Amino acid sequence: MSFDYDLFVIGGGSGGVRAARVAAATGAKVALAEEYRMGGTCVIRGCVPKKLMVFASEFPNAVQDAAAYGWDVSNGDFNWTDFRGKMHAELDRLEGIYRRLLDGSEVTAYDARATIKDAHTVTLSTGEDITAKHILVAVGGRPTVPDLPNxxxxxxxxxxxxxxxxxxxxxxxxxxxxxxxxxxxxxxxxxxxxxxxxxxxxxxxxxxxxxxxxxxxxxxxxxxxxxxxxxxxxxxxxxxxxxxxxxxxxxxxxxxxxxxGRSPNTDGLGLENAGVEMGRYGQIIVDEYNQTNIPSIYAVGDVTDRVQLTPVAIREAMAFVETVFKGNPTPVDHDLIPSAVFTQPEFGTVGLSEEDAREIEPIEVYSTSFRPMQTLFAGRDDRVMMKLIVSQETRKVLGCHIVAPQAGEMIQMVGIAVKMGATKEDFDRVCAVHPTMAEELVTMKSPVRTS
Structure with missing residues:
Protein backbone atom coordinates (compact mmCIF):
# COMPACT_ATOMS: atom_id res chain seq x y z
CA MET A 1 0.00 0.00 0.00
CA SER A 2 1.30 3.47 -0.84
CA PHE A 3 0.87 6.40 1.55
CA ASP A 4 0.89 10.17 1.15
CA TYR A 5 3.56 10.45 3.85
CA ASP A 6 5.93 8.21 5.76
CA LEU A 7 5.09 10.11 8.94
CA PHE A 8 2.23 12.39 9.90
CA VAL A 9 2.68 14.27 13.19
CA ILE A 10 -0.34 15.70 15.01
CA GLY A 11 0.82 18.60 17.19
CA GLY A 12 3.36 21.37 16.67
CA GLY A 13 4.88 21.52 20.13
CA SER A 14 8.45 20.72 21.11
CA GLY A 15 8.06 16.94 20.83
CA GLY A 16 6.13 16.94 17.58
CA VAL A 17 8.37 19.44 15.80
CA ARG A 18 11.54 17.65 16.89
CA ALA A 19 10.23 14.28 15.71
CA ALA A 20 9.14 15.72 12.36
CA ARG A 21 12.46 17.44 11.68
CA VAL A 22 14.70 14.54 12.70
CA ALA A 23 12.57 12.01 10.82
CA ALA A 24 12.70 14.18 7.70
CA ALA A 25 16.50 14.28 8.00
CA THR A 26 16.55 10.51 7.46
CA GLY A 27 14.89 11.01 4.07
CA ALA A 28 11.35 10.31 5.23
CA LYS A 29 8.46 12.27 3.74
CA VAL A 30 6.91 14.06 6.73
CA ALA A 31 3.93 16.28 7.41
CA LEU A 32 2.75 17.98 10.59
CA ALA A 33 -0.57 19.57 11.55
CA GLU A 34 -1.06 22.19 14.26
CA GLU A 35 -4.45 23.79 14.91
CA TYR A 36 -3.27 26.75 17.00
CA ARG A 37 0.33 28.03 17.07
CA MET A 38 3.64 26.28 16.49
CA GLY A 39 5.61 25.88 19.69
CA GLY A 40 3.00 24.18 21.85
CA THR A 41 2.52 24.61 25.57
CA CYS A 42 6.13 25.40 26.40
CA VAL A 43 6.76 28.19 23.91
CA ILE A 44 3.31 29.74 23.63
CA ARG A 45 1.53 29.27 26.97
CA GLY A 46 3.95 27.68 29.40
CA CYS A 47 7.66 27.60 30.14
CA VAL A 48 8.82 30.58 28.08
CA PRO A 49 6.23 33.25 28.93
CA LYS A 50 6.11 32.01 32.52
CA LYS A 51 9.88 32.34 32.93
CA LEU A 52 9.77 35.85 31.45
CA MET A 53 7.15 36.70 34.06
CA VAL A 54 9.36 35.18 36.76
CA PHE A 55 12.20 37.47 35.68
CA ALA A 56 9.88 40.49 35.74
CA SER A 57 8.51 39.64 39.17
CA GLU A 58 11.94 39.41 40.80
CA PHE A 59 12.99 42.99 40.09
CA PRO A 60 11.35 44.58 43.18
CA ASN A 61 13.62 42.52 45.45
CA ALA A 62 16.59 43.30 43.22
CA VAL A 63 15.92 47.03 43.51
CA GLN A 64 15.58 46.79 47.29
CA ASP A 65 18.81 44.81 47.49
CA ALA A 66 20.59 47.36 45.30
CA ALA A 67 19.65 50.10 47.77
CA ALA A 68 21.02 47.98 50.61
CA TYR A 69 24.29 47.70 48.69
CA GLY A 70 24.63 51.46 48.41
CA TRP A 71 22.89 52.23 45.12
CA ASP A 72 20.55 55.22 44.94
CA VAL A 73 17.51 53.49 43.42
CA SER A 74 13.81 53.24 44.05
CA ASN A 75 10.98 51.00 42.91
CA GLY A 76 8.76 52.36 40.15
CA ASP A 77 5.47 51.00 38.89
CA PHE A 78 5.24 47.84 36.83
CA ASN A 79 3.73 48.42 33.39
CA TRP A 80 1.93 45.21 32.45
CA THR A 81 0.91 46.50 29.02
CA ASP A 82 4.49 47.24 27.99
CA PHE A 83 5.77 43.95 29.35
CA ARG A 84 2.95 41.94 27.75
CA GLY A 85 3.67 43.48 24.36
CA LYS A 86 7.35 42.56 24.52
CA MET A 87 6.53 39.08 25.84
CA HIS A 88 4.18 38.32 22.94
CA ALA A 89 6.67 39.74 20.45
CA GLU A 90 9.17 37.22 21.80
CA LEU A 91 6.64 34.39 21.48
CA ASP A 92 5.98 35.46 17.88
CA ARG A 93 9.71 35.37 17.21
CA LEU A 94 10.05 31.87 18.65
CA GLU A 95 7.04 30.60 16.72
CA GLY A 96 8.63 31.97 13.56
CA ILE A 97 11.78 29.99 14.34
CA TYR A 98 9.75 26.79 14.71
CA ARG A 99 8.08 27.38 11.35
CA ARG A 100 11.38 28.10 9.63
CA LEU A 101 12.92 24.97 11.12
CA LEU A 102 10.08 22.86 9.73
CA ASP A 103 10.32 24.53 6.35
CA GLY A 104 14.10 24.10 6.27
CA SER A 105 13.66 20.42 7.06
CA GLU A 106 11.18 20.07 4.18
CA VAL A 107 8.35 19.12 6.52
CA THR A 108 4.92 19.96 5.09
CA ALA A 109 3.04 22.00 7.70
CA TYR A 110 -0.75 22.20 7.85
CA ASP A 111 -2.36 24.97 9.90
CA ALA A 112 -5.38 22.82 10.68
CA ARG A 113 -6.78 20.45 13.25
CA ALA A 114 -6.05 16.82 12.48
CA THR A 115 -8.07 13.90 13.83
CA ILE A 116 -7.52 10.18 13.38
CA LYS A 117 -9.82 8.39 10.95
CA ASP A 118 -8.12 4.99 11.08
CA ALA A 119 -4.72 3.41 11.73
CA HIS A 120 -3.16 5.11 8.69
CA THR A 121 -5.44 8.08 7.96
CA VAL A 122 -5.91 11.54 9.45
CA THR A 123 -8.66 13.99 8.57
CA LEU A 124 -7.89 17.71 8.53
CA SER A 125 -10.41 20.34 9.59
CA THR A 126 -10.34 21.44 5.94
CA GLY A 127 -12.03 18.14 5.09
CA GLU A 128 -8.97 16.57 3.49
CA ASP A 129 -7.99 12.97 4.27
CA ILE A 130 -4.25 12.20 4.37
CA THR A 131 -2.64 8.78 4.69
CA ALA A 132 0.64 7.95 6.43
CA LYS A 133 2.64 4.84 7.17
CA HIS A 134 3.18 6.09 10.73
CA ILE A 135 1.17 8.56 12.81
CA LEU A 136 2.70 10.32 15.80
CA VAL A 137 0.37 11.99 18.30
CA ALA A 138 2.02 14.87 20.14
CA VAL A 139 -0.90 17.10 21.08
CA GLY A 140 0.17 17.80 24.68
CA GLY A 141 -2.18 18.68 27.51
CA ARG A 142 -4.48 21.41 28.77
CA PRO A 143 -5.41 22.89 32.16
CA THR A 144 -8.00 20.88 34.05
CA VAL A 145 -11.06 22.83 35.16
CA PRO A 146 -12.29 21.39 38.49
CA ASP A 147 -15.91 20.52 39.17
CA LEU A 148 -16.84 23.65 41.10
CA PRO A 149 -19.98 25.79 41.04
CA ASN A 150 -19.53 28.53 38.41
CA GLY A 261 -3.72 20.03 37.23
CA ARG A 262 -3.51 19.24 33.54
CA SER A 263 -5.22 16.67 31.30
CA PRO A 264 -4.11 15.03 28.04
CA ASN A 265 -5.53 16.80 24.97
CA THR A 266 -7.24 13.73 23.51
CA ASP A 267 -10.90 14.81 23.49
CA GLY A 268 -12.34 14.56 20.01
CA LEU A 269 -9.07 13.33 18.52
CA GLY A 270 -10.67 10.22 17.04
CA LEU A 271 -8.33 7.75 18.70
CA GLU A 272 -11.23 5.37 19.24
CA ASN A 273 -11.65 5.12 15.45
CA ALA A 274 -8.32 3.29 15.28
CA GLY A 275 -8.81 1.37 18.53
CA VAL A 276 -6.00 3.13 20.42
CA GLU A 277 -5.90 2.14 24.10
CA MET A 278 -6.50 5.03 26.50
CA GLY A 279 -6.00 5.46 30.23
CA ARG A 280 -8.63 6.54 32.75
CA TYR A 281 -7.53 10.18 32.53
CA GLY A 282 -7.57 10.30 28.75
CA GLN A 283 -3.86 9.61 28.33
CA ILE A 284 -2.58 7.52 25.44
CA ILE A 285 -1.07 4.25 26.66
CA VAL A 286 2.31 3.55 25.06
CA ASP A 287 5.14 1.09 25.61
CA GLU A 288 8.78 1.90 26.29
CA TYR A 289 9.25 2.67 22.58
CA ASN A 290 6.36 5.21 22.51
CA GLN A 291 4.20 2.77 20.52
CA THR A 292 0.48 2.34 21.16
CA ASN A 293 -1.39 -0.94 20.85
CA ILE A 294 -1.93 0.00 17.19
CA PRO A 295 1.47 -0.65 15.51
CA SER A 296 1.30 2.36 13.16
CA ILE A 297 0.40 4.90 15.86
CA TYR A 298 2.86 6.36 18.36
CA ALA A 299 2.63 9.13 20.97
CA VAL A 300 5.10 11.33 22.84
CA GLY A 301 4.96 14.13 25.38
CA ASP A 302 2.28 15.23 27.82
CA VAL A 303 -0.47 13.37 25.94
CA THR A 304 0.99 10.15 27.36
CA ASP A 305 0.96 11.56 30.93
CA ARG A 306 4.30 10.03 31.85
CA VAL A 307 6.68 12.88 32.71
CA GLN A 308 5.20 16.27 31.79
CA LEU A 309 8.38 18.16 30.92
CA THR A 310 9.40 19.68 27.58
CA PRO A 311 12.93 18.18 27.50
CA VAL A 312 11.39 14.77 28.17
CA ALA A 313 9.02 15.15 25.21
CA ILE A 314 12.00 16.03 23.01
CA ARG A 315 13.96 12.98 24.18
CA GLU A 316 10.93 10.79 23.58
CA ALA A 317 10.70 12.22 20.06
CA MET A 318 14.36 11.42 19.42
CA ALA A 319 13.88 7.86 20.70
CA PHE A 320 10.85 7.49 18.42
CA VAL A 321 12.87 8.47 15.35
CA GLU A 322 15.75 6.18 16.35
CA THR A 323 13.31 3.29 16.71
CA VAL A 324 11.10 3.82 13.66
CA PHE A 325 13.28 5.55 11.08
CA LYS A 326 16.82 4.53 11.97
CA GLY A 327 16.23 0.88 12.80
CA ASN A 328 17.72 1.30 16.25
CA PRO A 329 15.06 0.34 18.86
CA THR A 330 15.57 2.88 21.63
CA PRO A 331 13.56 2.78 24.85
CA VAL A 332 12.89 6.04 26.64
CA ASP A 333 14.88 6.65 29.82
CA HIS A 334 12.66 8.30 32.42
CA ASP A 335 15.01 7.62 35.34
CA LEU A 336 16.71 10.40 37.33
CA ILE A 337 15.33 13.40 35.42
CA PRO A 338 16.43 16.72 36.94
CA SER A 339 13.76 19.40 37.08
CA ALA A 340 13.15 22.88 38.42
CA VAL A 341 10.10 24.53 39.92
CA PHE A 342 10.21 28.30 39.46
CA THR A 343 8.66 29.17 42.76
CA GLN A 344 10.13 31.99 44.80
CA PRO A 345 12.41 30.64 46.18
CA GLU A 346 13.32 28.41 43.24
CA PHE A 347 13.44 24.64 43.66
CA GLY A 348 15.73 22.20 41.85
CA THR A 349 15.40 18.46 42.31
CA VAL A 350 16.70 15.17 40.95
CA GLY A 351 16.15 11.63 42.15
CA LEU A 352 14.24 10.40 45.17
CA SER A 353 12.69 12.47 47.92
CA GLU A 354 13.62 11.59 51.48
CA GLU A 355 10.17 10.08 52.00
CA ASP A 356 10.30 7.88 48.89
CA ALA A 357 13.89 6.76 49.46
CA ARG A 358 13.12 5.75 53.04
CA GLU A 359 10.47 3.35 51.76
CA ILE A 360 13.01 1.59 49.52
CA GLU A 361 16.19 1.18 51.58
CA PRO A 362 18.14 2.50 54.59
CA ILE A 363 19.39 6.02 53.90
CA GLU A 364 21.43 8.85 55.31
CA VAL A 365 20.19 12.42 54.97
CA TYR A 366 22.60 15.32 54.64
CA SER A 367 20.84 18.67 54.86
CA THR A 368 21.58 22.27 55.65
CA SER A 369 19.54 25.47 55.65
CA PHE A 370 21.03 28.93 55.97
CA ARG A 371 20.70 32.60 55.05
CA PRO A 372 22.80 33.22 51.92
CA MET A 373 25.38 35.99 51.88
CA GLN A 374 23.79 38.21 49.24
CA THR A 375 20.37 38.58 50.84
CA LEU A 376 21.71 38.42 54.40
CA PHE A 377 23.79 41.52 53.72
CA ALA A 378 20.71 43.21 52.25
CA GLY A 379 18.76 42.51 55.45
CA ARG A 380 16.35 39.96 53.99
CA ASP A 381 15.34 36.82 55.89
CA ASP A 382 15.50 34.51 52.85
CA ARG A 383 16.70 30.98 53.57
CA VAL A 384 18.08 28.35 51.22
CA MET A 385 18.39 24.58 51.59
CA MET A 386 20.79 21.98 50.21
CA LYS A 387 19.97 18.31 50.72
CA LEU A 388 21.45 14.96 49.68
CA ILE A 389 19.76 11.57 50.12
CA VAL A 390 22.38 8.79 50.32
CA SER A 391 22.09 5.01 50.23
CA GLN A 392 23.66 3.47 53.34
CA GLU A 393 24.59 0.34 51.40
CA THR A 394 25.97 1.63 48.09
CA ARG A 395 26.82 5.21 49.20
CA LYS A 396 25.20 6.44 45.97
CA VAL A 397 23.44 9.81 46.06
CA LEU A 398 19.81 8.82 45.49
CA GLY A 399 18.42 12.34 45.43
CA CYS A 400 19.41 15.99 45.63
CA HIS A 401 17.09 18.87 46.49
CA ILE A 402 18.00 22.55 46.36
CA VAL A 403 15.84 25.49 47.42
CA ALA A 404 17.71 28.63 46.47
CA PRO A 405 18.03 31.37 43.88
CA GLN A 406 19.12 29.78 40.57
CA ALA A 407 18.39 26.29 41.93
CA GLY A 408 17.49 25.20 38.41
CA GLU A 409 20.94 26.11 37.14
CA MET A 410 22.56 24.18 39.99
CA ILE A 411 20.44 21.04 39.70
CA GLN A 412 21.31 20.68 36.01
CA MET A 413 24.96 20.18 36.97
CA VAL A 414 24.19 17.99 39.98
CA GLY A 415 21.93 15.88 37.77
CA ILE A 416 24.93 14.81 35.71
CA ALA A 417 26.71 13.45 38.77
CA VAL A 418 23.63 11.71 40.14
CA LYS A 419 22.84 10.17 36.75
CA MET A 420 26.42 8.84 36.60
CA GLY A 421 25.93 7.13 39.96
CA ALA A 422 28.11 9.42 42.09
CA THR A 423 28.56 8.48 45.73
CA LYS A 424 28.60 10.79 48.74
CA GLU A 425 32.36 10.32 48.86
CA ASP A 426 32.59 11.47 45.22
CA PHE A 427 30.84 14.68 46.25
CA ASP A 428 33.18 15.00 49.25
CA ARG A 429 36.27 14.74 47.03
CA VAL A 430 35.26 17.80 45.05
CA CYS A 431 36.85 21.03 46.23
CA ALA A 432 34.36 23.70 47.26
CA VAL A 433 33.94 26.89 45.23
CA HIS A 434 33.99 29.65 47.83
CA PRO A 435 32.04 31.76 48.57
CA THR A 436 28.97 30.23 46.92
CA MET A 437 25.73 28.68 48.08
CA ALA A 438 26.44 25.52 46.10
CA GLU A 439 29.63 24.76 48.02
CA GLU A 440 27.43 23.33 50.76
CA LEU A 441 26.75 20.37 48.45
CA VAL A 442 30.35 19.18 48.91
CA THR A 443 30.99 20.28 52.49
CA MET A 444 28.22 18.47 54.40
CA LYS A 445 30.23 15.88 56.35
CA SER A 446 27.80 14.35 58.83
CA PRO A 447 24.24 13.13 58.24
CA VAL A 448 21.50 14.97 60.09
CA ARG A 449 19.49 11.74 60.34
CA THR A 450 19.43 8.14 59.20
CA SER A 451 16.49 5.88 58.54
Missing amino acids: AHLGITSNDIFLLDELPKSILIIGGGYIACEFAGILNGLGVEVTQYYRGEQILRGFDGEARGLIADQMREKGVDLHCGTNIVEMEERDGKIWTKATNGTEQTFDKVMLAT
Missing part, protein backbone atom coordinates in the same frame (compact mmCIF):
# COMPACT_ATOMS: atom_id res chain seq x y z
CA ALA A 151 -16.05 27.26 37.52
CA HIS A 152 -16.39 29.14 34.23
CA LEU A 153 -15.77 32.36 36.16
CA GLY A 154 -12.17 31.31 36.79
CA ILE A 155 -9.18 31.65 34.51
CA THR A 156 -6.43 29.10 33.87
CA SER A 157 -2.71 29.31 33.18
CA ASN A 158 -3.56 29.61 29.47
CA ASP A 159 -5.39 32.87 30.14
CA ILE A 160 -2.92 34.58 32.44
CA PHE A 161 -0.66 35.70 29.59
CA LEU A 162 -3.56 37.28 27.70
CA LEU A 163 -5.00 39.53 30.42
CA ASP A 164 -5.60 43.14 29.36
CA GLU A 165 -4.54 44.27 32.80
CA LEU A 166 -3.29 42.68 35.98
CA PRO A 167 -5.89 42.21 38.71
CA LYS A 168 -5.42 43.97 42.01
CA SER A 169 -6.29 40.74 43.83
CA ILE A 170 -6.43 37.09 42.85
CA LEU A 171 -7.31 33.75 44.43
CA ILE A 172 -5.25 30.85 43.13
CA ILE A 173 -6.80 27.44 43.70
CA GLY A 174 -4.27 24.59 43.70
CA GLY A 175 -1.01 23.55 45.28
CA GLY A 176 1.02 22.12 42.42
CA TYR A 177 3.97 23.70 40.70
CA ILE A 178 1.85 25.84 38.35
CA ALA A 179 -0.24 27.27 41.19
CA CYS A 180 2.81 27.98 43.34
CA GLU A 181 4.83 29.50 40.50
CA PHE A 182 2.07 31.92 39.58
CA ALA A 183 1.47 32.79 43.22
CA GLY A 184 5.08 33.96 43.43
CA ILE A 185 5.00 35.69 40.05
CA LEU A 186 1.83 37.68 40.65
CA ASN A 187 2.85 38.52 44.21
CA GLY A 188 6.13 39.90 42.86
CA LEU A 189 4.26 41.97 40.27
CA GLY A 190 2.24 43.66 43.01
CA VAL A 191 -0.96 41.61 42.94
CA GLU A 192 -2.55 40.72 46.29
CA VAL A 193 -2.36 36.91 46.16
CA THR A 194 -4.38 34.41 48.15
CA GLN A 195 -3.83 30.70 47.56
CA TYR A 196 -6.03 27.79 48.64
CA TYR A 197 -4.85 24.20 48.50
CA ARG A 198 -6.98 21.34 49.77
CA GLY A 199 -3.97 19.19 50.75
CA GLU A 200 -1.90 19.48 53.90
CA GLN A 201 1.15 20.94 52.13
CA ILE A 202 1.87 22.39 48.68
CA LEU A 203 3.93 20.65 45.98
CA ARG A 204 2.71 17.14 46.72
CA GLY A 205 5.15 14.45 45.57
CA PHE A 206 8.26 16.53 46.12
CA ASP A 207 10.64 16.33 49.09
CA GLY A 208 8.83 17.21 52.31
CA GLU A 209 11.56 19.39 53.83
CA ALA A 210 11.83 21.39 50.61
CA ARG A 211 8.06 21.81 50.41
CA GLY A 212 7.92 23.15 53.94
CA LEU A 213 10.66 25.72 53.35
CA ILE A 214 9.09 26.93 50.12
CA ALA A 215 5.68 27.33 51.79
CA ASP A 216 7.23 29.29 54.66
CA GLN A 217 9.14 31.57 52.29
CA MET A 218 6.06 32.16 50.12
CA ARG A 219 4.14 33.34 53.16
CA GLU A 220 7.11 35.45 54.28
CA LYS A 221 7.10 37.18 50.88
CA GLY A 222 3.41 38.02 51.11
CA VAL A 223 1.41 35.15 49.60
CA ASP A 224 -1.64 34.44 51.79
CA LEU A 225 -1.33 30.66 51.56
CA HIS A 226 -3.94 28.39 53.13
CA CYS A 227 -3.52 24.61 53.09
CA GLY A 228 -6.37 22.26 53.91
CA THR A 229 -8.68 24.78 52.24
CA ASN A 230 -10.84 24.81 49.13
CA ILE A 231 -13.79 26.82 47.86
CA VAL A 232 -17.36 25.59 47.97
CA GLU A 233 -19.09 28.54 46.31
CA MET A 234 -18.15 31.12 43.69
CA GLU A 235 -20.34 33.87 42.24
CA GLU A 236 -19.91 37.00 40.15
CA ARG A 237 -20.88 40.08 42.14
CA ASP A 238 -20.49 43.63 40.83
CA GLY A 239 -17.81 42.65 38.35
CA LYS A 240 -15.76 40.76 40.95
CA ILE A 241 -15.80 37.16 42.14
CA TRP A 242 -17.17 36.32 45.56
CA THR A 243 -16.00 33.04 47.07
CA LYS A 244 -16.76 31.00 50.15
CA ALA A 245 -14.08 28.64 51.45
CA THR A 246 -14.41 25.33 53.25
CA ASN A 247 -13.22 27.06 56.42
CA GLY A 248 -16.15 29.48 56.18
CA THR A 249 -14.13 32.46 54.97
CA GLU A 250 -15.92 34.71 52.48
CA GLN A 251 -13.79 36.93 50.24
CA THR A 252 -14.09 38.84 46.99
CA PHE A 253 -11.35 38.87 44.35
CA ASP A 254 -10.79 40.52 41.00
CA LYS A 255 -9.84 37.15 39.51
CA VAL A 256 -9.82 33.48 40.47
CA MET A 257 -7.20 31.25 38.86
CA LEU A 258 -7.85 27.51 38.66
CA ALA A 259 -4.56 25.63 38.76
CA THR A 260 -5.60 22.14 39.76
